[in-house]
Amino acid sequence: MEKVAAAGGMPDTRAVAVRRRFVKDFLTNKYLYIMMIPVIAYYAVFHYAPMYGAIIAFKDYTPIKGVLDSKWVGLEHFSSFFGSYYFWRILKNTLIISLYSLLFEFPAPIILAIIINEVRNKVFKKTVQLITYMPYFISMIVIAGMIKDFTKSDGIITMLLTYFGGENTAMLQHPQLFRPIYIVSEIWQKIGWESIIYLAALMGIDQEQYEAARMDGAGRFKQIWYVTLPGILPTITILFILRMGNMLNVGFEKIILLYNPMIYETADVISSFVYRKGLLEFGWSYSAAVGLFNSVVNLMLLIAANWISRRVNSHSLW
Amino acid sequence: MSKSLSETWFDGAIYIVLTLLMVVTLYPLLHVAFASVSNANELIAHRGVMWKPLGLSFEAYKTVFANGEMLRGYRNTLFIVVVGVSLNLAVTALGAYVLSRKNVMWNKAFLAVIVFTMFFGGGLIPLYLVVKGVGLYNSLWSTIIPFVVNTFNLIVMRTAFQSVPDSLEESAKIDGANHFVILFRIIIPLSLPVMAVMGMFYAVEKWNGWFYASIFLQDRDLYPLQIMLREILILNSTDFITSSAAVGEQVQIGETVKYATIMVATLPILAVYPFVQKYFVKGVMIGALKG
Numbered sequence: 001m002e003k004v005a006a007a008g009g010m011p012d013t014r015a016v017a018v019r020r021r022f023v024k025d026f027l028t029n030k031y032l033y034i035m036m037i038p039v040i041a042y043y044a045v046f047h048y049a050p051m052y053g054a055i056i057a058f059k060d061y062t063p064i065k066g067v068l069d070s071k072w073v074g075l076e077h078f079s080s081f082f083g084s085y086y087f088w089r090i091l092k093n094t095l096i097i098s099l100y101s102l103l104f105e106f107p108a109p110i111i112l113a114i115i116i117n118e119v120r121n122k123v124f125k126k127t128v129q130l131i132t133y134m135p136y137f138i139s140m141i142v143i144a145g146m147i148k149d150f151t152k153s154d155g156i157i158t159m160l161l162t163y164f165g166g167e168n169t170a171m172l173q174h175p176q177l178f179r180p181i182y183i184v185s186e187i188w189q190k191i192g193w194e195s196i197i198y199l200a201a202l203m204g205i206d207q208e209q210y211e212a213a214r215m216d217g218a219g220r221f222k223q224i225w226y227v228t229l230p231g232i233l234p235t236i237t238i239l240f241i242l243r244m245g246n247m248l249n250v251g252f253e254k255i256i257l258l259y260n261p262m263i264y265e266t267a268d269v270i271s272s273f274v275y276r277k278g279l280l281e282f283g284w285s286y287s288a289a290v291g292l293f294n295s296v297v298n299l300m301l302l303i304a305a306n307w308i309s310r311r312v313n314s315h316s317l318w
Numbered sequence: 319m320s321k322s323l324s325e326t327w328f329d330g331a332i333y334i335v336l337t338l339l340m341v342v343t344l345y346p347l348l349h350v351a352f353a354s355v356s357n358a359n360e361l362i363a364h365r366g367v368m369w370k371p372l373g374l375s376f377e378a379y380k381t382v383f384a385n386g387e388m389l390r391g392y393r394n395t396l397f398i399v400v401v402g403v404s405l406n407l408a409v410t411a412l413g414a415y416v417l418s419r420k421n422v423m424w425n426k427a428f429l430a431v432i433v434f435t436m437f438f439g440g441g442l443i444p445l446y447l448v449v450k451g452v453g454l455y456n457s458l459w460s461t462i463i464p465f466v467v468n469t470f471n472l473i474v475m476r477t478a479f480q481s482v483p484d485s486l487e488e489s490a491k492i493d494g495a496n497h498f499v500i501l502f503r504i505i506i507p508l509s510l511p512v513m514a515v516m517g518m519f520y521a522v523e524k525w526n527g528w529f530y531a532s533i534f535l536q537d538r539d540l541y542p543l544q545i546m547l548r549e550i551l552i553l554n555s556t557d558f559i560t561s562s563a564a565v566g567e568q569v570q571i572g573e574t575v576k577y578a579t580i581m582v583a584t585l586p587i588l589a590v591y592p593f594v595q596k597y598f599v600k601g602v603m604i605g606a607l608k609g
Contacts, residue, residue: 025423031497032416036428039413039467043432046464049448050440056447067447112339118332130592131340134347137587139526141544142580145551146346149576156349159366188343196598220328245437253529257552271442278443279533291441299438 057289070285077289086273094269097250100183106243108191110236113198114228118220129199132192144257147185148172172258175266181258182267186251197239198232205231237315245302248294270294354378354577362573378578381571388579390539391546394458398542399524402462406520407513409466414475415501436469449534460534461527461542468523471516478512479505511597518594525587543583550579 026033057077059070081087112132119125135143150157151171162168171177209227218226252271259267268276270290278287310316349368353361357373364372382388413432417425439445445464454460486508487500495503506513528544535541549555 022423029419029422032419032422033424035412035497036416038409039416039432039472040428042409042463042466043435045452046445046448047435047439048431050444051438052440053444053447054440056444115332115335118328119336120329124333124336128336128340130595131343133591133595133598134588135343137522137526137591138347138584139528139544139547141526141528141547141551142584145547145576145580146350148552150346150349154365156367188346191339192343219324257548274442279446284443284447288441288443291443295438295441302437 054288054292054295056285057292059285061284061288063284073285077286078293081286081290081293086268089265090268090270090273093266094248094250094271096266097179097182097269098247100179101186101250102243104183105186105190106240108187109194110198110232112191113195113202113232114224116195116199117202117228118224129192132195134192135189136193138189140253140257143185143189144254147181147258151181172260173262175263178259178263178267182251182254185254198235201232201235202228233313234315237309237313238317241302241305241309241317244305245298247301248298350577350580354574354581356574358571358574375574377571378574379582381575382578382582387538387541388543388546388582391541391543394540395525395543397458398461398527399521402465402524403517403520405462405466406468406471406524407517410468410472410475410516411501411506411513413467413472414479415497415505417472417476418479432469432472446533455534456536456540458535458540461524461531464530465523468520471519475509475512475516478509482508514594515597518591521590522587547579547583550576 053067056067056070058072058074059067060073061067061070065071116125116128119128149155152158153168153170155171158166158168158171161171171181205227209231210223213223213227248270250269250271252269252275255267255269255272256275259272271294274287274291274294277283277290306316306318352368352371355371355374355376355378356364356368357375358377360372416422417429417432419425449455449460449464454463482505486504490500490504526544528542528548531542531545532548535545
C-alpha cells in the first residue's frame with residue numbers, strides 16, 4: 001500500500017508515506033522502544049561519550065577547564081608521542097607479544113580441541129574439560145600472584161628450571177624472560193576455555209565424512225587433516241580476524257601486575273603506558289592520544305584482516 | 319575389527335598428552351591449597367615440589383576470617399556480584415529481547431551502533447573522565463553501571479531469544495500479553511541455559527574484576543576482595559592482616575596467609591562453574607558465531 005503511494009509520483013506524497021511509516025512503526029513498537037531506553041542510554045553514556053571525550057587528545061585537557069573549554073593544540077600530543085623514545089619501545093613490545101601470542105597461544109586451543117575430539121572415553125573427556133577450564137575462572141590478581149611466587153628465586157618454577165640447568169634467580173627481573181612467562185601463563189590459563197568454541201564447531205561435523213575417509217583407508221592423522229581441520233576452518237578464520245582487530249590490545253591487566261621498571265624494556269606495552277602516563281602521572285591528553293592511536297590502528301587491522309580473508313577463503317565478519 | 323598397532327599408539331599418545339596437561343593445570347592450584355594449610359615455619363624452610371601439606375594448620379584461615387578488612391572486602395564483592403549481575407542480566411535481556419523482534423524499524427540501526435563498540439572505543443582515559451563526570455567515582459556503582467551490558471553477551475542472548483518459536487508468542491499475544499509478560503513468562507523461561515551461562519560470565523567478571531575498582535574506588539572501605547588480594551599478593555604487604563600476631567610470628571604467618579587468601583577468594587567461583595559447564599558448548603558459543 002505504502003509502496004503504491006510512494007510510486008504515485010508527487011514528491012510530497014512520498015514524504016508523507018515515509019513519515020506515515022515512521023509513525024506507524026512507532027505506534028506498533030513503542031513499548032519495545034521504551035524497553036530499549038536503558039540499553040541505548042548505556043551505550044550513549046559509556047561508549048559513545050568516551051569516543052567524543054577522546055577529542056581531549058587534540059587539546060590540553062585540565063580537570064578544571066573540562067573537556068569543552070580546554071585549549072586546542074592540534075596534533076601536538078601525537079607528534080610528541082611519535083617522536084619520543086617510548087613510541088618505538090612500546091610499539092615493538094606490543095607487536096612482539098601479540099605475534100608470539102598469535103604464534104603460540106592461538107593454535108594451542110585448536111590443537112587441544114582436536115585431541116579432545118579424538119578421545120573415545122566419555123568420562124576421561126569430561127574430566128579433561130572440567131580441569132582445563134578451571135584456570136579461566138581464576139582472577140588475574142591470583143594468577144599474577146602465583147606467577148610472582150613461583151618465579152621468585154626460590155619459587156617452584158625457578159627450582160625446576162635450575163634443575164634443568166637454568167639460572168637460580170628471580171625470573172621477573174630479567175627482561176628477556178618476561179615474554180616467555182607472559183605467553184606460557186597465557187596458554188596455561190586459556191587453553192581449555194578457548195577450546196570450547198572449537199569443540200562446538202567440531203560437533204557440527206558430519207560423522208559420515210569420517211566414515212567415508214575410513215573407507216578410503218585414511219588413518220587417524222589423515223582424518224584429522226582432511227575432515228576435522230577443514231570442518232573447523234571457518235571458526236578458526238573468524239577468530240583469527242577478531243584476533244587481528246585486537247593486535248594492539250595485549251592483556252595489559254596481567255602486565256601492569258607483573259612488570260617493574262627493571263623490565264619495562266620488554267614488558268611495557270601501549271596500554272600499560274597509557275595507564276601509567278594517564279592515571280598515575282595525570283598526563284590526560286597525552287595518554288588519551290596514545291589510546292586513540294591504539295584504537296585506530298586496531299580498527300584498521302581488523303578491516304584489513306577481514307578484507308584479506310574475504311578474498312582468500314571467503315569467510316569474513318561482514 | 320581389532321585396532322591396528324598405529325591406532326593403539328595414537329590413542330596412547332593422546333591419553334599421555336592430556337594427562338600431562340591436567341597435571342600441569344592442577345599442580346599450581348594444589349600447591350596453593352597445600353601451602354595454605356601448611357605449618358608456616360615448615361613452609362618457609364621448604365624448597366621445591368609439594369605433594370602434600372607440610373604439617374596441618376588452619377591458623378592462616380583463622381587469621382583471614384578474623385580480619386575485619388578482609389570481611390569487608392568480601393561484603394563489597396558480594397554486593398558488586400549480586401546487584402551487578404542482577405542488573406547485567408535484566409538490562410541485557412531487555413536489549414536482547416527488543417533486538418530479537420522482527421519488524422522493528424530501528425533495530426538495524428541499534429545493532430550497528432552497538433556492534434561498532436566491539437571494534438572501536440574512546441579509550442581508558444575518556445572512560446575514566448566520563449565515570450567521574452557522571453558522579454560514579456568512589457562509589458561501588460562505578461564497578462556496576464559503566465559495565466552493565468557486555469556487547470558479546472548481548473549478541474549471544476539475542477541469538478538465543480531469536481530461536482524461541484514465534485507460535486508461542488503469537489498465542490500469548492492473542493491472550494493479550496504485553497512485551498514484559500512475553501519476555502519474562504515465555505522467552506526467559508525457555509532460554510534458561512543461556513541465561514545461566516550469561517549469569518555465570520557476568521558473575522566471573524564481577525567476582526574477579528579489580529582494574530576498574532582500583533582506578534574508580536578511593537576509600538579503603540569500598541575495596542572489594544580482589545583489591546585486598548592485590549595488596550597481599552602483588553604489593554607484598556600482609557601487614558594489615560597479620561598485625562594482630564606477635565612481632566616474631568608476623569613474617570611466618572604472612573607466608574601462609576597469602577595462600578589462604580587465594581583459596582578464600584578463588585574457591586567460591588570454582589565451586590560454581592561445573593554446574594553450568596554442560597551448557598558451555600551447546601548453544602552459547604555456536605550462537606555467538608552465528609550472530
